[in-house]
Amino acid sequence: MSRIFSKWYDFIMGPLEKGKFKTVRKDLLQRANGSVLEIGSGTGVNFPYYHSVTKVTAIEPSQHMIERSRKRREMSVVPIQIIQDNAERLPFDDDTFDTVVATLVLCTIPNPEAALQEMKRVCKPEGKILMFEHVKMNNVVLANLQEYLTPLWKKVCDGCCLNRDTLQMINENGLQIVHKKTFYNGLFIQVEVGITD
Template sequence: MAKLFAFFYDMLMSPLEKRWIARVRKKIITDLEGEILEIGTGTGANFPYYSKEKVDRLVSVEPNPFMIDQARDRALENGLKVEFHKGMAETLPFKNGEFDTVIATLVLCSVEDPHKVFKEIKRVCKQGGRIVLFEHVRTESRSLASLQDFLTPAWKHLCDGCHLNRNTGRYMRESGIEITREMKYFKGIFVELEGINR
């Protein structure tokens, strides 16, 4: 299933990427600088938007080896030097306070334990460092949220563990990260979140 998901992911996401997601990626990534950890890199969709002048070090963690292969190709296409690690976000293989910024886009829906993931994000991000997220989440619309709840069991099986109804913003707040910016799209189905590690 992991190989099949990796093969079709970019094709399935292409319409949304072209319509607006690529613009969001560009907006939240272009100004990132210093030492950056990207959690759940996937096929490397964020790579075209990093500034080679501003990024001192870019580190990727991704559990799907087939997606890592595609991300390596995309890094080469964009002339981007990336350190790739196969691993889970719940157990990051890095030192405390190693990164200036931690970023994740459209990935925290599929982690097994979001509480552990945010604990790890806080651990590896420097005090005062940035946490930048773009995720799809449980919607504010009651009727659409009920539909998300209904679809999630089958959706998780088809889409590599993706939870349509995950309230990622709540997990972020509960972790103690200070949220400094929040922007919602489409009745809150998608959200940009930026915070400071306190």
């Protein structure tokens, strides 16, 4: 991520993060337990919402985002380690984490299918993957609008793709949705995912 985008990210997202997104994140992360891996931790927006976990290992490719997350990490009530790396090739053994968390990140990962496979690999068989993402909408008109806007949106928002069919990717990568909520007419989803063979 660019320094400019990381600098303005919290300001741009502020109205949503102080409203509905705060509720969604709290609801999602209260289901996290044990040792947690967070994919694409960004500016550390999730860090204050971890309570019932032993520790959090956060993966973030952007040094600029890591710098902006340090204050939230220091204020966290649980230990948080941030590693600069990417989600497509995680530096962890199989079956390492009890919970894997991904929030508003699959839209920007260059190879989201590889990231999902890695999330599945490092999550324990009895573990869970918790996601909060924006997705391609079911409404045909709105979905077409997402397709139309994505090329420009990617340039403005540092690689963010509006048109990713994340639910389909989840189902096609050996993951099973065990709980799902939708928001804003299906633009955003909150899901708990189980591991399948």
